[in-house]
Amino acid sequence: QQQVKQSPQSLIVQKGGISIINCAYENTAFDYFPWYQQFPGKGPALLIAIRPDVSEKKEGRFTISFNKSAKQFSLHIMDSQPGDSATYFCAASRNSGYALNFGKGTSLLVTP
């Protein structure tokens, strides 16, 4: 059973545009929501993470928006660059060391 649902499956954005990826979860026990970026042949790398006590977190061109009541969170990539082309995964976990529940990933292509 997929505990975190991610959309879209793939996304094509022009250079300089905004990339938006959405995730939804059901388990209200989740309290840690990271986004990972994965390039082919590499392991996932943490981009940015949020906890439910804030509604938005920004780091450089990457912003997470979090809606606790709707149980949704999203990643916005501003001024998208060709180097951002990768697969992005949202994830969620409960507290106290439990494993990440990943979405199915979004393949992002940023065209020049």
Next chain:
Amino acid sequence: GEEVAQTPKHLVRGEGQKAKLYCAPIKGHSYVFWYQQVLKNEFKFLISFQNENVFDETGMPKERFSAKCLPNSPCSLEIQATKLEDSAVYFCATATGPNTEAFFGQGTRLTVV
């Protein structure tokens, strides 16, 4: 070290053979997680450790999979009698504590033929 070291990078096994994968956590990281990533990008959690103790093994197919994290040794994931469906990339991730950043290794690609 400052990165999660997984060995080998690639492993090819005939159906029914044993496969053993290794993960050296970042120094000071007491949590170790194993995930399986199959072709469609889906991550499946297998097992986690807090130091050498199993923390959560709800994802492990126990009849053929086993894992250990012993002091002063890399952690290991062993698959007895591999099946074609075990072909995947196996990732190890480590963290300093609960809900802190999990650092992933580069993965071991297991191909069962």
